Amino acid sequence: MDLKPIATRASSPLPDDIEITEPLCAVFRMRLKEAGQKYTPERAQILDTILKMDDVFEAEQLLEKLRDSNFRVSKATVYRTLKLMQEAGIIQQVLVDSDQASYQLTYGRRAKDLLIRVDTHEIIPVEAPELRSIVQRICDQHGLTPEGHRLQIFARKNIDSG
Amino acid sequence: MDLKPIATRASSPLPDDIEITEPLCAVFRMRLKEAGQKYTPERAQILDTILKMDDVFEAEQLLEKLRDSNFRVSKATVYRTLKLMQEAGIIQQVLVDSDQASYQLTYGRRAKDLLIRVDTHEIIPVEAPELRSIVQRICDQHGLTPEGHRLQIFARKNIDSG
DNA sequence: CTTGGTGCAAACATTTTGCAGCACA
DNA sequence: TGTGCTGCAAAATGTTTGCACCAAG
Numbered sequence: 001m002d003l004k005p006i007a008t009r010a011s012s013p014l015p016d017d018i019e020i021t022e023p024l025c026a027v028f029r030m031r032l033k034e035a036g037q038k039y040t041p042e043r044a045q046i047l048d049t050i051l052k053m054d055d056v057f058e059a060e061q062l063l064e065k066l067r068d069s070n071f072r073v074s075k076a077t078v079y080r081t082l083k084l085m086q087e088a089g090i091i092q093q094v095l096v097d098s099d100q101a102s103y104q105l106t107y108g109r110r111a112k113d114l115l116i117r118v119d120t121h122e123i124i125p126v127e128a129p130e131l132r133s134i135v136q137r138i139c140d141q142h143g144l145t146p147e148g149h150r151l152q153i154f155a156r157k158n159i160d161s162g
Numbered sequence: 163m164d165l166k167p168i169a170t171r172a173s174s175p176l177p178d179d180i181e182i183t184e185p186l187c188a189v190f191r192m193r194l195k196e197a198g199q200k201y202t203p204e205r206a207q208i209l210d211t212i213l214k215m216d217d218v219f220e221a222e223q224l225l226e227k228l229r230d231s232n233f234r235v236s237k238a239t240v241y242r243t244l245k246l247m248q249e250a251g252i253i254q255q256v257l258v259d260s261d262q263a264s265y266q267l268t269y270g271r272r273a274k275d276l277l278i279r280v281d282t283h284e285i286i287p288v289e290a291p292e293l294r295s296i297v298q299r300i301c302d303q304h305g306l307t308p309e310g311h312r313l314q315i316f317a318r319k320n321i322d323s324g
Numbered sequence: 325c326t327t328g329g330t331g332c333a334a335a336c337a338t339t340t341t342g343c344a345g346c347a348c349a
Numbered sequence: 350t351g352t353g354c355t356g357c358a359a360a361a362t363g364t365t366t367g368c369a370c371c372a373a374g
Contacts, residue, residue: 036327036328037329038327038328038329038372038373040328040329040330040372042329042330043329059363059364060363072331073330073331074330074331074332075331075332075364076330076331076332076333076364076365076366077329077330077331079363079364079365080329080330080365093260095257095258095260096257097257098255098257098263099339099362099363100362100363101260101363101364115300115301115304115306117306118309124304126300126304128296128300130292130296131293131296134290134292134293134296135315138277138288138290138315139277139315139317142277142286142288142317143319143320144277144279144317144318144319144320145317145318145319145320145321146315146317147280147316147317147318148315148316149313149314149315149316150312150313150314150316151311151313151314152311152312152313153297153300153301153308153310153311154308154309154310154311154312155304155306155307155308155309156306156307156309157305157306158305158306158307159307198352198353199353199354200347200348200349200352200353200354202347202348202353202354202355204354205354221338221339222338234356235355235356236355236356236357237338237339237356237357238339238340238341238355238356238357238358239354239355239356241339241340242340242354242355261337261338261364262337262338263338263339
């Protein structure tokens with residue numbers, strides 16, 4: 001069994017969010033070229049659509065949004081492209097729901113931990129810098145080197161505030 | 163014609179080692195009773211098998227282990243029972259792998275955070291009590307009440323330690 | 325030509341469900 | 350006797366794959 005989908009790796013001190021599509025396109029194209037692959041209109045459309053979505057999105061949401069657009073892309077191509085983007089380090093799989101895979105745009109961003117509202121299902125990326133020392137301590141205790149982590153906090157609206 | 167004769171519900175007595183599970187059995191039985199449901203031999207066998215497995219296990223591993231035992235339980239019953247045990251607060255789903263759901267025995271235990279070795283795929287339950295204040299702080303900042311969390315730390319053997 | 329990409333449909337793997345018969349209060 | 354539980358098979362779900370055709374160097 002493969003243990004590849006490691007989401008939310010908080011590590012490298014990257015600048016915060018980069019919102020421009022230009023560079024990300026370039027990155028993707030470059031990574032594809034390195035592997036002898038092509039930056040096709042379908043792939044561009046998928047990347048473009050992802051950039052218009054929430055930070056964390058499900059495959060089904062992406063498919064729906066793509067169906068609405070003028071440029072139709074097949075389900076197979078979407079899944080194939082999502083895999084390519086993971087390999088290119090542009091997105092990462094996040095395990096939020098057991099039914100469906102979610103993905104998170106991670107390139108050029110500091111990976112965020114997630115605050116998940118159980119009442120609305122809203123997913124809010126958050127930062128927990130103190131976590132780093134906890135992770136380090138636990139790894140130290142086991143003689144291991146940390147490679148990343150995944151933190152999801154579940155919460156709901158305060159009873160007293162609304 | 164090729165029906166695999168899974169033994170019909172034996173009203174036979176349960177294996178001896180079921181006694182070990184006394185307290186948890188009692189909890190499960192009680193919860194079932196509250197909901198007008200029964201503590202059947204199949205359910206006892208599933209609980210018993212889970213207690214013999216790693217803290218975190220996949221459905222497939224459980225099915226396999228059950229197939230090996232003398233007391234056969236169908237796949238459908240296993241999945242139905244896993245759901246009941248979740249409702250009873252005995253086990254929890256953990257999302258480790260995108261392919262398959264994993265479950266963790268949680269009743270009467272504290273450790274819910276996981277240290278996952280990316281080199282061996284070993285899963286080690288750990289404690290991170292300091293996390294509580296982090297979780298609380300993040301929820302406070304968003305006006306939310308914490309309901310739980312999920313922390314998975316990915317790590318591998320130290321390079322310098324052999 | 326050769327290589328890679330696409331859409332479609334079929335295949336896949338995991339999990340759920342409909343149903344007829346069994347068990348037990 | 351009724352209600353719940355079981356096994357089986359079929360269905361449902363999300364994802365992957367085989368294949369024929371297309372596009373670009």
